[in-house]
Amino acid sequence: MRKLILASHGSLAEGMKSAVSMILGDTAEVSAFGLDTWGTPQAVLGKVREMMEQEPEDEYVLLCDIKGGSVYNAMIELCMEPNVSIISGMNLGVVLGTALLPQEAVLSDEIEDLIEEGRQGIQFCNASVMKKLKEKESEDGLW
Template identity: 25%
Template sequence: MKRILIATHGRLANGMLSSIELLAGTTKGIATINAYTNDTDFDAELEQFIDSLTADDQLFIFTDLYGGSVNQKVTKTFLEHKIPVTVIAGFNFPIILEILLSRGDLTQEKVTDLVDKCRSELKVSFLTEAHVTDDEEDFF
């Protein structure tokens, strides 16, 4: 079974989970860790997630910042437990949806392709008054 852990600084993980449920209709197999939101460390939450895994699980972990404290702790913990995992740091919403909704086991090549595809989903729009219009036909 595909298992996903979203581990972030603050409550970003739960926000992502809420959006996933809204758009995908399911959060089965997804867990979240909202690090540093209280005075306790998130070690216990991480261990609880690890205890829930089975040998058949294909595991994906999404962290908000590559090299950040959450990313470092998650990576170190899974290495210590010798659990195979794909860690995607600096994620965006499309990559979580792509991984979640992809059927079957995902190869390293497929995951890399999905990350590249979702990276291209980042767009920049510079909006100015000159572009403002009240015409609903111009919206798209």
């Protein structure tokens, strides 16, 4: 079984899990560990290791908030295990996409598409951008 582990600074991981539960329903396959609750990256690492020891046959996908951050740096050492993968730059699109993958899907075959979908969900918008979009829309009109 594939397990998703969300790990972050602050309470981002728990908030992300809350959003996932709101959209997909409560799922035992998603766990969340934020530093507001766990205190240190080492405490999170210890809990994740404990989970892995209890269910060593499962696949673990760790999603962290930021590459190079203290949580990511602690979790990255788990990638030496053959059943562990890590994704940094966690956003709701990537978490949902990963959670929705069929259990039989091979993560390494799907990951580039999931990450690209996450990137496509990032957009900058302000009044200037909206004006350009509206101008383009009127230029592309049928008349």
